[in-house]
Amino acid sequence: xxxxxxxxxxxxxxxxxVFLSYINSLWGSFQFDxxxxxVNNQRVHTWQAWLQDIQQGIRPLLKFTYTQNWTMGLSExxxxxxxxxxxxCNTLLVLQLSRRFVANFPALQAQSSLPxxxxxxxxxxxxxTEAVTYICGRSSALxxxxxxxxxxxxxxxxxQGKQWYLHVLTxxxxxxxxxxxxxxxxxxxxxxxxELYNGGSVKAVIRSQWSSWVLLLASAIFFLLHPGYLxxxxxxxxxxxxxxxxxxxxxxxxxxxxxxxxxxxxxxDPDLPVLHGFxxxxxxALVLMAVLVMMLLTIRRRPWxxxxxxxxxxxxxxxxxxxxRLDVANDRQLYLVSWPLAxxxxxxLSLWLKPLAFxxxxxxxxxxxxxxTVSRNQDYRNEITLWEATxxxxxxxxxxxxxxxxxxxxxxxxxxxxxxxxxxLQFDPKYYRARYNLIRLNDEANxxxx
Numbered sequence: 001x002x003x004x005x006x007x008x009x010x011x012x013x014x015x016x017x018v019f020l021s022y023i024n025s026l027w028g029s030f031q032f033d034x035x036x037x038x039v040n041n042q043r044v045h046t047w048q049a050w051l052q053d054i055q056q057g058i059r060p061l062l063k064f065t066y067t068q069n070w071t072m073g074l075s076e077x078x079x080x081x082x083x084x085x086x087x088x089c090n091t092l093l094v095l096q097l098s099r100r101f102v103a104n105f106p107a108l109q110a111q112s113s114l115p116x117x118x119x120x121x122x123x124x125x126x127x128x129t130e131a132v133t134y135i136c137g138r139s140s141a142l143x144x145x146x147x148x149x150x151x152x153x154x155x156x157x158x159x160q161g162k163q164w165y166l167h168v169l170t171x172x173x174x175x176x177x178x179x180x181x182x183x184x185x186x187x188x189x190x191x192x193x194x195e196l197y198n199g200g201s202v203k204a205v206i207r208s209q210w211s212s213w214v215l216l217l218a219s220a221i222f223f224l225l226h227p228g229y230l231x232x233x234x235x236x237x238x239x240x241x242x243x244x245x246x247x248x249x250x251x252x253x254x255x256x257x258x259x260x261x262x263x264x265x266x267x268x269d270p271d272l273p274v275l276h277g278f279x280x281x282x283x284x285a286l287v288l289m290a291v292l293v294m295m296l297l298t299i300r301r302r303p304w305x306x307x308x309x310x311x312x313x314x315x316x317x318x319x320x321x322x323x324x325r326l327d328v329a330n331d332r333q334l335y336l337v338s339w340p341l342a343x344x345x346x347x348x349l350s351l352w353l354k355p356l357a358f359x360x361x362x363x364x365x366x367x368x369x370x371x372x373t374v375s376r377n378q379d380y381r382n383e384i385t386l387w388e389a390t391x392x393x394x395x396x397x398x399x400x401x402x403x404x405x406x407x408x409x410x411x412x413x414x415x416x417x418x419x420x421x422x423x424x425l426q427f428d429p430k431y432y433r434a435r436y437n438l439i440r441l442n443d444e445a446n447x448x449x450x
Contacts, residue, residue, distance in 0.1 A: 010116055011092060017123045017366075018088040021373045025133040026080045028380040032268065032403070033136045038066050038079070045070050058228040061179035062139050079135045086141045087123075087132045093148040094339040095119035100155050101343060104198050105303065111350040117362050118343040125342070126263045126372040131335040133380045134268065139181045140332040146177035147184055147336060150212075154191055158200075158208055167211040174212055178219055182229070183336075185219060188212045189314055197299075197307045233323060240274060245321045247275040250284040252329035253316050257287070260334050260341060263369070266376050268386065269403075271394035272328035304347045308340035383407035391420075398428035406437055417441055 030039050038044060043053040044066040054060050069078045098115035102108045122128075131137040131144075150173030157165030170191075177184035191212055195205050223229040240248065251272060259266070275281070291309050299306040315337045350358050379389040387404035394400045405420030418441055424434035 010095065014091050014095065014116070014119055014123055015088050017120055017370070018084065018091055021124045021370050022080075022084045022087065022132055022377065024374055025084065025129075025377040025380060026077050028080060028133060028377070029076055029382045031134060031136075031380060031383055031386055034134075037136050038070065041066075047071065056228055058226075059139065059180055061176055062142060062181070065138065065142065076135070079138075080133070083132050083135065083138050083141060086138065086145055087128065090141060090144055090148060091119050091123040093145070093152060094122045094342070096152055097148060097155075097339060098343050100152075101198070101304070101307075101340075102347075107351070108304065108347055111347070113359075114343070114346055114350060117346040117350075118339065120366055121342040121346060121362075121369070122339050124366055124370040124373055125260075125338060126266060126369055126376050127260050127331050127334050128338065129266060129373055129376045129380075130268060130330060131332040133377050134332070137332045137335075140335040143177045143181035143184055144336045146173045146180065147187060147190070148339075149173045150177065150187060151190060151194065154208070154212075155194070158204075166208050171211045171215045174215055175219075182223070183315075183319060185216060186314055186319060188216050190311070193307070193310055193314060197303055197310075239324045239326070240276065242321065243278075244274070244276040245324045247278045247281055248324065248328055249317050249320050250278075250281050250288060251275060252320070253313075254284045254287045255329050256316060256331075256334055256337075257291075257312075259331055260338065263372060265393055266331055267390060267393040268330070269327075269390050269394055269397065269400050270329060271397040271400070274324075274328060302348075304340070304344045308344035311340045312337050384411060396427050398424040398431040398434060400424075401427065402431065402434040402437065405434065409437065409441060414441060414445065 043049045043057060044063050047067060050060075050063055050067045053063065057063065065082065066079075069082055072078050074081070095115050095118075098118040102111070102114050108114055128141075131140040150170045153165045153169040153173060156162065157170065174184060174187045177187060188209060191209050192205060194200075195209075200208075223233060239245075255270065255272060278285070291313065295306045295309040295313070298309075316333065346362060349361060353361060379386050384404070384407045387400065387407050390400050391404050401420050401424035405417040405424065408414070408417035408420060418438065421434045421438040421441065424431055425438070428434075
């Protein structure tokens with residue numbers, strides 16, 4: 001009974017931390033891709049349209065949740081509340097995964113508060129705002145919900161010897177994750193990573209994971225045969241060469257690592273170029289090399305550090321070498337990456353600091369991160385505040401300037417819109433959206449003069 005009371009209290013505390021961090025996000029408006037994906041997308045406005053879209057469309061489970069929110073008629077608030085609830089569930093999954101991981105290492109077992117602190121750090125970290133506060137960011141958070149659930153079912157199946165956990169519930173969660181976001185193809189590799197860091201053998205891996213690997217193969221075939229996914233794969237495959245993808249991902253990896261460690265420059269549209277060579281990238285290569293070396297050096301004495309780094313590399317680099325993103329990097333890519341990093345950080349703090357100092361330092365870190373999260377949510381109040389904040393981070397990116405100008409134009413702030421459109425064309429004279437918007441603005445001004 002005492003254990004249940006503690007567990008219940010832990011759940012309440014973590015849920016409160018999530019809602020305190022994101023309560024001010026509930027009144028934010030639709031932003032950026034929200035209009036194309038939700039507001040102006042008739043395929044998620046009715047259940048009949050959703051059913052018709054399944055045959056040709058992609059990400060059916062994600063669209064299911066959009067349709068559910070849209071048909072409930074709660075406007076943006078309903079969408080935001082769903083995102084916050086998903087994040088709250090993921091925080092509890094992080095708590096359980098952290099408990100499972102800590103239980104395997106005697107050096108950490110004495111630190112009974114570690115799983116809670118790791119989950120708390122995950123709950124309030126501001127780098128997650130793009131996956132929670134930005135409505136379209138739901139794809140990352142919802143995929144993570146099924147991804148981590150599948151990992152937990154797998155762990156429980158291994159511990160309890162339940163085959164239906166291993167070969168029914170685990171692959172089912174992977175399937176749900178894939179129907180939200182394709183990055184979930186890394187799931188079997190994540191299972192393999194868990195086994196490698198938790199004493200598993202090759203025989204155990206084959207016996208316990210074969211169903212997930214079979215599903216991975218079947219999913220690859222499905223993606224290649226499905227017209228919607230095939231088009232996306234073909235577009236991605238033609239974006240760059242393999243060497244260009246490697247150099248671009250070096251840049252993205254270092255950028256995202258900094259975003260997690262020091263989340264002071266959160267940016268929905270970072271100005272990161274697609275690279276085609278390695279010129280000037282030796283500092284980034286050194287950072288990645290240092291990460292890989294640390295991963296190897298800590299595998300025995302500090303396996304939680306090694307696991308966190310291996311997990312980050314798995315989620316951020318391999319897939320994008322062959323299927324690069326249209327945008328080089330976004331903060332929401334870190335959502336799935338975060339939980340082992342949070343656990344490794346609090347584990348190291350607990351080992352280096354005395355108990356009182358540990359609680360004090362982690363408390364200060366949590367308060368600071370929560371404050372940054374609340375502050376970042378304010379940027380999502382409306383399109384103007386979001387793009388004004390983005391221009392400060394990416395002032396020379398044509399798309400950012402154009403989006404700010406468009407937000408000004410919709411608000412009737414025409415002169416400010418004209419300045420932003422001209423700035424966009426100054427940075428990229430061929431950016432047709434800014435030119436078109438400027439023509440619209442000038443035509444409207446001419447009509448009013450007549």
